[in-house]
Amino acid sequence: MNAEFIYALDQIEKEKGVSKEILIETIEAALVSAYKKNFGSSQNVKIKIDRETGDVRVFAEKLVVEQVEDRVLEVSLEEAQNKYGVNVQVDDIVEEEVTPKDFGRIAAQNAKQVVVQRIKEAERDVIFNEFTSRESEIITGVVARVTKGVVYVALGKTEGVLNIAEQIPGEDYQIGQRIKAYILEVKKTTKGPQIFLSRSHPGLVKRLFELEVPEIYDGVVRINSVAREAGSRTKIAVESLDENVDPVGSCVGPKGIRVKNIVDELDGEKIDIIKYNEDMGEYISNSLSPSKVVSVDVDENEKSAKVVVPDYQLSLAIGKEGQNARLAAKLTNWKIDIKSESQIENVDDQEREKLQEAVETVETVSEQIDETVSEQEI
Known part of the structure; x- marks a missing residue:
């Protein structure tokens, strides 16, 4: 390796965002393995790459001891002081250069592999971090x-x-x-x-409205809830934080252009835009759009509602295969029971009949008791 290689690392750092120092440290670690593999050494070796010239040198690390038992890993105090100076002490680590003549070629091959791998890893990390945040x-x-x-x-x-x-x-x-x-x-x-x-997640519809409707992007109109059956129908509840701004009108847009753009993006999926209301009766009534509602009886404890609609609106309120009612329940997160006016009248008639039967039964039992008491008195 040479100075051109170091220059290349500088360029990689600028273009790929991979630290030059980390690259060099990684190459040095890889070259330790390459050295041991090619030269069969059991030494404790250390690789040093000159940050300016790119020169690669191999050093064997040896422990300074009084009595040498393993010449591969140890060096005597006397020999160490002769080579490295009198300041060397027992238990110090000294480095002896053992760079092979043809090690530069091996170093270049390994360095290239390391750099390529590190660039791939760095690019993967950049992509992962970019998309994780999104x-x-x-x-x-x-x-x-x-x-x-x-x-x-x-x-x-x-x-x-x-x-x-x-x-x-x-x-x-x-x-x-x-x-x-x-x-x-x-x-x-x-x-x-x-x-x-x-493409089927409710979040897609929400984000599309945020892109298409400036009032939502600016925070003037807020999306409260979304219920979706992808490819068929979506209900979205919106509310305005400014009493002068109509949330439904903002989402529909001039001549319906905003919602049309979203419908086109979703391949013709129908979208009902509902006005959110803190009054659950009103909110549930709105959620059953496009059907008309006569009355809503809510049970706060059970989070359930009984809804009455005109006879001719019953099928519209329930929807094909129950879709409209199902989406309204998802949107509001309440249980919704829908009845027509006739069904309610029939129920009322049945209840009146049952009540009349109960009254008659009580009267009959009362008469029987009176007769029994009279007979006992006689």
Whole structure:
């Protein structure tokens, strides 16, 4: 190795962010193993690389003793003082240069391997640190390939993995297609960092609204909750921290352009924007949009609500296969029982009948008691 090699390390430090000193220390440690492997030495050796010239020298470390028992590892006090000066004492460690003639070639080969490996590790660390700090954020990438249903997305210097379970059902991914995805998790593996993405996570919808709606980005409008069945429907509850700003209108945007952009990004997924209300009855009523609600009876202790809707709105309130009611329950985190007005009337009629039957039964029993008492008096 030579001064050019040291200059190369300087450039690597600037361009890759890998410390020159750490690289040299790592090379020195690797050369110790290379020396022992190639020269079969059992000595305690130390490698020193000159930080200016790049010269590599090998030193055998020996313990200074009164009586030498192992000449490979020990040196007598008298010999040590003759070589290294009278200040050397017993139990000191002295270094004797043992650099082989052809060790420079071996050193260069090993140094190259170490540098390449360290650069790879450094790049992996940079990628891992970058994406770890971006977990739960949104990212734009390009579909690089699709293998057995798993989509690999190019994200600059690395790739993200979009597993089947995290894809929008029915969505087709084409190579070269630009997509937005939610960074679900970043893991450090032996092959480098793995970035797991999602297109089905509710967080993707939340982040898309943050990107599309300035009022949300500025903190004037806040997203309170999101409930999603990817590829089909999403409900998002929003509230305004400024009474002069309409949270639903802000999210819809002029002529519906903001929400349309998000719907397009999600391949046509329907989005209901709900106005959050601290009054749970009102909030639950809003959450069942687009259906109309007649009344809501809430039970704070059980976190459940009984909702009455017009007869013609019952199927709309429940939704196809119960989806609308299910999403409303997820959004509010309350149990919701939906009945039509007719069903409530029938229940009321049945309860009145039962009550009448109970009254009649009591009256009958009362009459029987009176008759029994009268007979006993006679």
